[in-house]
Amino acid sequence: MVDELAEPNILALENQVCFALAIAARTVIGLYRPLLEPLGLTHPQYLVMLALWQESPRSVKNLSAALSLEPATLSPLLKRLEAAGYVTRERSSSDERMLDLTLTPAGRALREVALTIPPRVASALNMSVPELVQLREVLHGVIASTATTSAAAA
């Protein structure tokens, strides 16, 4: 009651960056759902495929660092990608603690199909390329800020 005058904004839902971030992320990932569904991929799986298309034999640890996902999250996810036939999981011959994650021919071929996805998402977003670039830059700023924070804390 009094608070609504004394503290009008601090806890208002519309003013929370975290709220906007959570909704925007869910919304945008939702845009990918129908596009990825024909490829048999979820959005996190798509991100893993993007990482593997950039560099193919990678370890779980390496992927974990690249995607900021815990190994515990990636492990079952990678098994699903293996079951889908896009990836093979083999112990590294040089260090048997590590797993060599390698694209199968089907996984490599999927890249051609995936090339159509970013333009379709961009058009679904109704945003110009400069706007998208600005958004990405701002988000990278957030990620970088928190990265330095946690590094300083550690």
Place this chain on the structure above:
Amino acid sequence: MVDELAEPNILALENQVCFALAIAARTVIGLYRPLLEPLGLTHPQYLVMLALWQESPRSVKNLSAALSLEPATLSPLLKRLEAAGYVTRERSSSDERMLDLTLTPAGRALREVALTIPPRVASALNMSVPELVQLREVLHGVIASTATTSAAAA
């Protein structure tokens, strides 16, 4: 191979807005975790509390619209908030199909504690207030773009 020259960027992880969005959301929500843990709230539960602090007797449907969360997601979440003693769930007297979600005294009191959270998150983000406002505006732009898209599609 050839693609890496012909299509250098389209599928690069660093260029994906969705990737930046997913990481930023996870990272920022992660900042809340230690702050919300003493209150016994998860981040989605915190968003529900924010909504109830703004307007207290609300229905599930109303919350669902405000938070862009499905009733099927809210239903178990609200039961946890009830179990925590922050919310009561009672059938509306005027329309027994609806649930009146009301703050308990403990739920209302929690707001005072919550007032300390946004500034602490802001400082953890290492971003200036104008930067945070810009980020929020850009994100609201994303949400609005997709909202109009789905409205047009529907």
Place this chain on the structure above:
DNA sequence: CGCATATCATTAGTGTACTAACTAAATCCG
């Protein structure tokens, strides 16, 4: 060499979050 430590992957358990299909109660309207 051999044990302690570190690293990497996996598992278990909890908690969202989504879709989809279905139940059930209450209200609205013809």
Place this chain on the structure above:
DNA sequence: CGGATTTAGTTAGTACACTAATGATATGCG
């Protein structure tokens, strides 16, 4: 009155994402 709609809940299934513990392999030091 009676069917259609609305609202909430439930269930089943899939998939993240986290923490913490476990297992297995490497490595390094005495």
